[in-house]
Amino acid sequence: MRISFFGATKEVTGSNYLIETKGKRILVDCGMHQGSKANNEKNFNAFPFDPSSIDHLLLTHAHIDHSGLIPKLVKDGFNGSIFTTFATKQLCDVMLKDSAHIQEMDNRWDNKKRARKGLEPREPLYEMEDVEKALPLFKGINYNESLDLGSGIKATFFDAGHILGSAHILFESEDIKVGFSGDIGSSITPLLNMPSSFEDVDYLLTESTYGDRMRHSLEDSLDKLAAIIEESFRSGGKIIIPSFAVGRTQLLLYYLNKLVEDGRIHLIKAYLDSPLAINATNIYKAVLEHYPNFFSDDVKELYKKGILAFDYPNIKMTTSTDDSKKINTDDKAAIIISAAGMCNAGRILHHLKYQAWNPSTSIVFVGYQANGTLGRKIRDGADEVKILGEPIEINASVYSLDSFSAHADQEHLIDFVRRIAKKPKNIFIVHGEETAQKVLKDKLEKEFNIQCIIPEYKESFELNKEKVEQVYTEELVSVKEKIRSQVHIENVDLEKEMDVFLKMMKDYIDINKLHENTTLNIERYALKSSQIMLWLRKATEIMGDEIFDNYDALVEKEGIVDIKFEQKSKEFRKEYFMSFSPIFDDFYRKFKELLKPKKIKD
Numbered sequence: 001m002r003i004s005f006f007g008a009t010k011e012v013t014g015s016n017y018l019i020e021t022k023g024k025r026i027l028v029d030c031g032m033h034q035g036s037k038a039n040n041e042k043n044f045n046a047f048p049f050d051p052s053s054i055d056h057l058l059l060t061h062a063h064i065d066h067s068g069l070i071p072k073l074v075k076d077g078f079n080g081s082i083f084t085t086f087a088t089k090q091l092c093d094v095m096l097k098d099s100a101h102i103q104e105m106d107n108r109w110d111n112k113k114r115a116r117k118g119l120e121p122r123e124p125l126y127e128m129e130d131v132e133k134a135l136p137l138f139k140g141i142n143y144n145e146s147l148d149l150g151s152g153i154k155a156t157f158f159d160a161g162h163i164l165g166s167a168h169i170l171f172e173s174e175d176i177k178v179g180f181s182g183d184i185g186s187s188i189t190p191l192l193n194m195p196s197s198f199e200d201v202d203y204l205l206t207e208s209t210y211g212d213r214m215r216h217s218l219e220d221s222l223d224k225l226a227a228i229i230e231e232s233f234r235s236g237g238k239i240i241i242p243s244f245a246v247g248r249t250q251l252l253l254y255y256l257n258k259l260v261e262d263g264r265i266h267l268i269k270a271y272l273d274s275p276l277a278i279n280a281t282n283i284y285k286a287v288l289e290h291y292p293n294f295f296s297d298d299v300k301e302l303y304k305k306g307i308l309a310f311d312y313p314n315i316k317m318t319t320s321t322d323d324s325k326k327i328n329t330d331d332k333a334a335i336i337i338s339a340a341g342m343c344n345a346g347r348i349l350h351h352l353k354y355q356a357w358n359p360s361t362s363i364v365f366v367g368y369q370a371n372g373t374l375g376r377k378i379r380d381g382a383d384e385v386k387i388l389g390e391p392i393e394i395n396a397s398v399y400s401l402d403s404f405s406a407h408a409d410q411e412h413l414i415d416f417v418r419r420i421a422k423k424p425k426n427i428f429i430v431h432g433e434e435t436a437q438k439v440l441k442d443k444l445e446k447e448f449n450i451q452c453i454i455p456e457y458k459e460s461f462e463l464n465k466e467k468v469e470q471v472y473t474e475e476l477v478s479v480k481e482k483i484r485s486q487v488h489i490e491n492v493d494l495e496k497e498m499d500v501f502l503k504m505m506k507d508y509i510d511i512n513k514l515h516e517n518t519t520l521n522i523e524r525y526a527l528k529s530s531q532i533m534l535w536l537r538k539a540t541e542i543m544g545d546e547i548f549d550n551y552d553a554l555v556e557k558e559g560i561v562d563i564k565f566e567q568k569s570k571e572f573r574k575e576y577f578m579s580f581s582p583i584f585d586d587f588y589r590k591f592k593e594l595l596k597p598k599k600i601k602d
């Protein structure tokens with residue numbers, strides 16, 4: 001069984017994994033890259049696989065960073081089934097249509113800019129008709145029911161407690177069990193069930209969004225929110241809450257209602273100013289009616305008594321743009337819940353443009369803000385930002401209430417692994433920024449003695465019953481082709497060296513196994529071949545002279561005769577190393593990782 005990582009590698013968005021087993025090709029998630037401009041641009045790249053060759057897609061949940069490229073997948077030739085929970089199927093209907101609408105609008109805007117630059121117009125990423133083609137492919141299933149994909153391949157969806165319908169997926173084939181965490185819910189999700197975990201997996205992919213963070217207690221956040229609301233009630237200032245339309249918004253409405261019921265705030269006016277959030281809230285209602293098991297017992301109990309848990313009595317839903325604009329002409333205190341959650345698009349931009357300069361305004365972040373987004377800039381304390389092309393001073397008070405996040409924090413991510421009775425052999429850490437991933441990796445390796453891997457984009461691994469093995473990627477092979485055609489160095493057998501290099505990359509994990517419980521250091525590793533030393537020296541460009549210094553000592557110690565360089569000048573060596581740049585830069589980054597002395601665990 002082979003798994004390839006085509007998204008959410010060292011970043012939060014763009015979840016996309018390919019499993020190849022028994023002649024079948026199955027995708028897990030097909031998410032959009034979000035955040036910075038460069039990240040958005042990635043969505044326009046061709047898929048690194050042929051979409052028409054994919055048999056099925058398994059979808060963990062409806063969030064766009066997991067589902068957003070499905071219409072493009074269909075547009076580019078995918079015609080298999082999309083298996084997901086009933087609730088996710090319903091939510092995707094509104095979310096993908098909304099996304100197509102955004103794509104079409106962005107495209108018109110973008111093409112105007114392109115025209116001014118003298119560039120050809122570009123097609124939108126996808127359009128409504130692509131969504132219409134994708135929706136009939138969705139097949140709804142229930143939690144905990146095993147899905148037969150033929151040839152002995154099975155998938156089971158378990159409640160992930162993240163948003164309505166969200167799932168962890170257990171994938172089984174060739175007697176190997178792979179667990180996909182999807183996004184793991186926070187343990188305080190009063191609307192949903194607690195996140196479950198797996199009984200037994202051989203390999204685990206886990207998200208790591210908050211891998212480096214512990215959350216404040218919910219009580220602290222509710223206190224803070226109540227204080228902000230009461231202050232606005234007195235001052236007449238607006239409270240702007242950028243919120244993800246699905247999940248976070250419904251949770252906020254639940255807490256606002258609770259604060260009123262507990263007598264902690266006045267019944268302040270709230271606007272739900274996002275057509276998508278309004279539609280999603282309606283889907284929450286419809287699912288509660290038809291598939292109540294997707295909700296927590298509390299929500300079901302209240303519903304029996306005729307109470308909708310995610311309803312707030314003084315709310316105005318603003319669907320039309322005119323109503324939305326009126327919000328900012330009203331000078332009374334109000335809460336404005338609007339999308340997009342990371343302020344990268346949507347109506348929230350207008351509210352920020354009109355209110356952020358005002359010192360009596362409060363901006364309250366309740367969710368993750370990706371690198372490069374407007375939300376991140378404001379949250380990180382920017383004094384001035386550009387909104388819809390205009391510089392806007394930020395005089396508003398800015399708060400970040402992380403307890404409302406729908407993601408597990410570090411402790412709960414660790415607990416997710418702790419609750420797996422039969423632990424995995426390896427854990428792949430995905431869906432997180434690299435700093436968060438490294439912290440989580442350390443924590444997991446320390447507590448469970450399981451080797452964790454932070455996969456790179458386009459990296460593939462062969463999963464066996466006994467071990468995981470890194471595979472040559474297509475890129476690796478294509479780089480070899482490039483070097484063959486571009487680089488010529490006298491007296492150096494390039495072909496042979498590249499083979500050694502590629503083999504070393506491939507052997508990396510096996511070598512780790514050979515040195516169980518010992519420190520694998522550069523000497524033991526590198527001295528397998530004097531030719532590898534050539535590559536090591538290249539690594540000095542990145543690592544400094546240390547390796548180079550060691551090199552002579554090592555050569556002496558091991559009695560290796562380095563014929564190629566023995567009689568050559570330092571200048572020659574340098575020139576030789578430099579001739580490989582920049583083609584190899586990417587590999588040297590990996591190389592650097594490889595060369596670090598490592599404590600190897602089982």
Ligand SMILES: [Zn+2]
Binds near residue numbers: 061063162183
């Ligand atoms: Zn999510």
Ligand SMILES: [Zn+2]
Binds near residue numbers: 012063065066431
């Ligand atoms: Zn996600």
